[in-house]
Amino acid sequence: MARVVIDGKSYEVDGRRNLLHACLSLKLDLPYFCWHPAMGSVGACRQCAVKQFKDDRDTAGRLVMACMTPAADGTRISIDDPEAKAFRASVIEWLMLNHPHDCPVCDEGGECHLQDMTVMTGHVVRRNRFPKRTYHNQDLGPFLTHEMNRCIQCYRCVRFYRDYAGGRDFDVFGAHDQVYFGRAEDGVLESEFSGNLVEVCPTGVFTDKTLARHYTRKWDLQWAPSICAHCGLGCNTSVAERGGMLRRVMNRVNPEVNGHFLCDRGRFGYERAQRVTEDPEKEKRTPEDSEKKGLSESSGSSGVKRFSEFSGSLCGLLIGIGSPRASMESNFALQTLVGKDHFYSGLSDLDASLVSLILDILRNGPARAASLQDVENADAVFILGEDVTNTAPRLALSLRQSVRQKALERIGKGGIPLWHDAAVREAMQDEHGPLFIATPYATRLDDVATAVWRAAPDDLARLGLAVAHEIDAEAPAVSGFRMPMNSMADALRDARRPIVVCGTSCGSVPLIQAAANVAWALRRQGRAADLCFTVPECNTMGAALLGGGRLGAAFEAEADTVIILENDLYGRAGAAQVDGFLGRVKHVVVLDHLRTRTTSKAHLVLPAATFAESSGTTVNNEGRAQRFFQVLPSREPVMASWRWISEMLVAAGRTGWASLDEVLAAMGDARIRAAAPPAAGQRIPRRPPRYSGRTAMAAHVSVHEAPPPPDPDSPLAFSMEGFSPEAPPPLTPFFWWPGWNSIQAAHKFADGPSGVRLIEPGQRGAFFREVPAPFTPRRGEWWVVPVHHIFGTEEQSAMAPAIVKRSVEPTLALRPEDASDLGVSTGGAVQCMLDERTYRFRVQLRPELPVGVAGLSLMGATKGVGLPCWMALRRA
């Protein structure tokens, strides 16, 4: 802590910060552009100038850049000093020389940091009469609009795209007053994190192209705090709607999870999580008859009525199948309805065993489940088996920062403040690591790896076990194993906060065990080693915590009626098995918001709410329970799955729940309840104070303004009225503050973490002793591992139009040697028999694949194939 004097007042601040950061943390207004809370200072824009004084007798002082000056004890500065103010006004004037002043047609207008700073500095009259320079705008793909004329040369975009996210297809061109930020030529931005430019750029150069299709100003949007539903990491988001249409997703800072950034799947994968109002037929989000003909013939009756007719006929044995992409509450509701003994977890049998192993490791072993923030701060990382960028995208961005930790430590010791990004990068140059990546195929993090190794999952497990043994002799030895990556064990042992990253994507039990052994060996050596396991879906961890029978057992169960919760069983098991099951059960009821093969086989499909249409809790890979809140006002017949189930309970003469809090109370886990405050007390408005058209927007229906829809499930209101400034982080719908209309207003809000960790480590940690045999290739058969794709693998985002444009066609990856043996080349096709069906795949050559291993894109139909598995391939 340091004491600094600002405009004659004394404050306590964190002395490790720079003055700009310190001032903003005190909620003082000081304009800036180039500084970014996650990327530090470079002193490029000169906007944050303040007057600094030597001591209390110094009245002259001198101008300094606040972002480049440490908040050292005893520092005296003035923000209000007339000279500092004049300097800042002149800075904005020159930054604005070439700016087109096109706010009315700019998508950033109303949430623009440049507008805010211009107003804040008082630059109101344009004096420059010379022509402005203009630029060509590029087509950067389906995610971002490019409008270069608006640029003020703060360099944040390149710093994010290249320095922070490691992208190499974006840069700054030219010099002097002709500086251009973009690509060498038009084309899709390759980085999986490109969408962050929308928030990083303080002007309207980079704006959200998906939003542009259904554009609404920030002040006219209705917002809710949400949790990304598109992978297991649970990044915190703000989602926005207007007029019943979901419009956009933005980042919501949770320092322990996503910090300031999201991945592009999370940001742009939202467009199908809503009713498609233009063409409701296409979406078919109403109870419907299926191929097999529904129980109720009355096609015109409302969903609720048909449902009650149906539930009145509930008889015989009822079973329920849960879902890793449905909320805790909905899973719990189903479990309550059918009873614990008849509730089956909706994970594939393989995933169920992998995730329960992970749970066991995290709960009983000594290594903690790492948060993304922990990963970012790790000073050595060992990735076992995961193609992180494609299985848990945001984690890759954290790992990219972790490789700087060792060097940062050295640089910090040398006296360079770590927020001084320019100096730090200069001192660091290309130094990075240690990061060891052992995976079956190349990953997008290989460029910053200390060493990479490609092998079949069993061999990766052997590597992990051997490393564990080298770290701690108590861990089982792997006989006959030649260590491929030198000095790996040493590097991990030399670290203070090493992390082992592993997950379910290789489908390998020994691999997960090996990861645990490495972390535990390090723990025994006194290192604060953590484990970071990725899981496939937004509530995989929650589903595993809730438990339930194996899906395989459900298929064997004697059931008259099955209720399937937000789950496509064809993605969890072989088609023949699922067909057999669904064909055998008399009544198949599916609650879902996606159209799947399973819904097409159902007798009754009940339209469940998406994450944007309901509130609930998901548990991320770290075991953190986090609440997401409804943003789209409810519209019949769509309801949260747990509400449908509650009605079933009531119809069966049992007690249901009227609100989310009642479900949470019934669940009885105080920690899950504590993930966000209950629906009590002063309401927090979902709409900004400037929301317009409230009294007119439904005038075509009725001239009387309808009361705001009730929301029994949260402390939020579908209204502008209420009280927001004190909203705790889990309940902050959007970042907006007087004078700070852009997302940079985040610093005005409480910056604590949110969510509650449900899993903490135990004491046990007896090493896993089973060592798998070396992988032995087979003749004419390949061990086919799943290849994950950030755009396309995840079910809920896969159909979003922007994501579709970035998805690749599924392929089967083969070593070039294997392909030529089969007589195929890139673009050719191979086929194989699985589950009595013939599959055809297009071939892609991947020279790095280990001998005997192939990779198959995991999307659509290949999900039920049961990867990884042996496949006999033939030329098609």
Added chain:
Amino acid sequence: MLTTQERSAIEEEREHYPTARAACVEALKVVQRTRGWISDEALRDVADLLKMTLDELDGVATFYNLIYRRPVGRRVMLLCDSVSCWIMGCDGLKEHLKMRLGADLGQTSADGRFTVLPAACLGACDHAPALMLDETLYGDVTPQEVDRILQEGS
């Protein structure tokens, strides 16, 4: 495609630097020496050779105003328009050149012989106004002197 000579000259430059990337300015100069300018195709070839992306290399190429990303005339004249030369009348020289060549700053004469570019101080302020024709520096330049230089230089 880079010629064998270009390739080996670049590889020789490469030896002088810790990383391939660091040699990129020299590599561009090698190509510019033989071709006069850097075409998109040449840029791509050099980028491939140095394992840089097109974006990274073009960022460097466009930063330096003596790396030419557009074709230039047979000879390049750098006319200083910085403070000393401005005081000593470089504007007059510019007008004169425009009259003689029909080319303004940044343009090439119709016959393709001369490109005139502005330069910010040629380090010859004591002999302002100054200009450079390719590698040769001229000081105390007058319009008559310009005619003579153009004559000699053509």
